[in-house]
Amino acid sequence: MASRREVRCRCGRRMWVQPDARTVQCSTCHTVTQLYSLVDIARGANRIIHGFQQLLRQHQPQHHEQQQQQQQMMAQPPPRLLEPLPSPFGKKRAVLCGVNYKGKSYSLKGCISDAKSMRSLLVQQMGFPIDSILMLTEDEASPQRIPTKRNIRKAMRWLVEGNRARDSLVFHFSGHGSQQNDYNGDEIDGQDEALCPLDHETEGKIIDDEINRILVRPLVHGAKLHAVIDACNSGTVLDLPFICRMERNGSYEWEDHRSVRAYKGTDGGAAFCFSACDDDESSGYTPVFTGKNTGAMTYSFIKAVKTAGPAPTYGHLLNLMCSAIREAQSRLAFNGDYTSSDASAEPLLTSSEEFDVYATKFVL
Numbered sequence: 001m002a003s004r005r006e007v008r009c010r011c012g013r014r015m016w017v018q019p020d021a022r023t024v025q026c027s028t029c030h031t032v033t034q035l036y037s038l039v040d041i042a043r044g045a046n047r048i049i050h051g052f053q054q055l056l057r058q059h060q061p062q063h064h065e066q067q068q069q070q071q072q073m074m075a076q077p078p079p080r081l082l083e084p085l086p087s088p089f090g091k092k093r094a095v096l097c098g099v100n101y102k103g104k105s106y107s108l109k110g111c112i113s114d115a116k117s118m119r120s121l122l123v124q125q126m127g128f129p130i131d132s133i134l135m136l137t138e139d140e141a142s143p144q145r146i147p148t149k150r151n152i153r154k155a156m157r158w159l160v161e162g163n164r165a166r167d168s169l170v171f172h173f174s175g176h177g178s179q180q181n182d183y184n185g186d187e188i189d190g191q192d193e194a195l196c197p198l199d200h201e202t203e204g205k206i207i208d209d210e211i212n213r214i215l216v217r218p219l220v221h222g223a224k225l226h227a228v229i230d231a232c233n234s235g236t237v238l239d240l241p242f243i244c245r246m247e248r249n250g251s252y253e254w255e256d257h258r259s260v261r262a263y264k265g266t267d268g269g270a271a272f273c274f275s276a277c278d279d280d281e282s283s284g285y286t287p288v289f290t291g292k293n294t295g296a297m298t299y300s301f302i303k304a305v306k307t308a309g310p311a312p313t314y315g316h317l318l319n320l321m322c323s324a325i326r327e328a329q330s331r332l333a334f335n336g337d338y339t340s341s342d343a344s345a346e347p348l349l350t351s352s353e354e355f356d357v358y359a360t361k362f363v364l
Contacts, residue, residue, distance in 0.1 A: 009033060092168045092364070093132040094122055095155045099147045099175030099198050102138055106176065112137045114174035114230055114298040121302050122170060126364045134158065138198065147175070149197040149206060156214045163269070165222025168364050171215060174295050177231030178205055179279065186239075186259040193237040193279055195229075212239035212264050216352065219269025226364060227273040230295040235279040239264045240271055240350040244357060246318055254354045264352075271352040272314070274301055274321070277345030297347060300324035308362075314349065315357035321347045 004016045009026040010033075017024045025032045098115030101107045115137055122128035134155050136147040144151060159169050176196035183192075186209070194205035216238060219225055229237055236243065236257065241264045243255040258264065276283035276297035283297055304320035305312075312320075325346050349357070 007033060091166060092122075092126070092128045093134075093159060094118075094128055094170035094172070095134045095136065095159045096170075097147045097152060097155075097173045097175065098135075098137040099173075099196070100138055101176065101198065108175065110294040111174040111230070112139055114295040115172065117294070117298060117302055118170075118172045118228065121305060122364070125306065128170075128364075147197055148199045149203040152195070152197050152206060153210075153214065156211070160215055160218045160225070163218065163220055163223040165220065167223040169219075169223065169225045170364065171225065171227040172230075172298075173228075174230040174298055176200075177229070177233045177237060177283070179233045180205070180207065184209065184261065186262045186264075188257060188259075189279065191279065193233050193235070193239075195231060195234075195237060208237050208239040209262075211237060216240065216264065216266055216271045219266040219271055219352075221268030223269035225269065225271045227271070228298065228301050229273060229275045230283060230297040231276060232282045233279055234275040234277060234283065235281070235348045236350055237275065238271065238273045238350065240273055240352050241265060242351045242354050244318070244349040244351065246315075246322065246349070246357075248322075250315070250319060252315070252357060256354075266352050269352075273350045274318075275348045275350065278348055281345040283345055296325055296328060297321075300328075300347065305362075311361040311363055313358050314355075314360055314362050317362050318347065318349050318357065 005019060007015045007017050007024055009015060009029065010031055011026060011029040013026055013028045015024055015026065023032055096115040096118050098112040100109065100111050115135060119130075119133055119135065122133060123130050134145075136145050136151055136155055138146060140146060144154075156171065159171060163169065173195055178194045178196055179191045180194055181192070182190050192207045192209060194207045195211070196205050197203065215225060215227070227238055231237070241256065241258040243257060244252055245255060246252045274297070276295070283295070300321040303324055304317050308317055308320055
């Protein structure tokens with residue numbers, strides 16, 4: 001019995017077997033149990049260890065490559081974070097958009113220059129801090145500063161965020177404007193005006209309803225917004241309810257375009273918009289002013305502000321702008337270069353409220 005070994009069946013029965021036995025059958029449940037010697041167990045362990053070593057050798061080159069890649073990534077400088085927007089809480093801040101649509105069949109030539117000229121005016125003449133001006137042009141390095149639909153929307157929200165009394169806000173756009181059917185019935189002419197961002201072919205235009213909702217409606221009492229829109233079909237692109245019709249002799253009257261379907265005013269603040277032309281007209285850019293292509297509207301606005309003297313009235317400023325446009329028209333006609341798209345339209349003033357344009361001072 002000393003040379004035998006004990007085996008226990010699954011049913012619990014104890015059995016005694018010879019040391020060299022390979023199988024044994026239980027007399028109670030008749031289950032056949034496979035028996036292994038210590039030598040068999042050692043051989044099986046060796047096979048497992050050998051297989052594991054082969055597996056390690058097969059994956060070692062790949063693991064080494066992964067280590068090299070991780071080391072290279074650690075050696076590389078971290079990716080550049082998106083440039084943060086300036087603080088939205090300065091007393092004077094501006095968003096300036098210039099879109100040339102480079103590479104497109106409808107590309108423009110002077111819009112980026114217009115935005116840069118506006119920046120110079122605001123910084124040098126109007127006391128705007130350079131870091132409170134958000135530029136959106138195709139020349140900008142930051143992807144947040146490219147004038148896409150998303151970025152322009154974001155910039156407009158930034159401009160009016162947390163606006164307070166005595167804030168002076170400026171929105172300038174130089175590029176293509178357009179019209180499309182009005183689907184909510186708030187337009188007298190049945191057309192919505194729109195701005196065309198760089199990616200408007202895929203992302204769509206920014207229509208006046210949205211511009212009014214983002215830029216105009218949030219303005220609180222004491223805050224002031226001035227928009228300068230150098231684009232076609234831009235007369236009421238901010239959807240401001242009052243239009244100033246200025247005659248050549250300087251007389252004017254206000255047209256009331258308030259809609260019973262939607263409120264288009266502010267939250268107590270003031271909004272003004274100088275547009276390049278009426279809703280059904282085309283604006284233009286011309287080399288007449290500076291010898292190079294520039295937006296007629298942008299140039300006439302900047303020139304009027306610079307030559308009008310301190311704190312001109314809105315009426316004085318508008319007359320100076322119209323005079324500059326008419327002068328350009330005359331020079332183009334004299335040279336035989338005049339067409340309907342070359343500065344033929346005159347600037348238009350719209351406002352959130354009626355006011356005396358010859359008594360109210362223009363102050364940025």
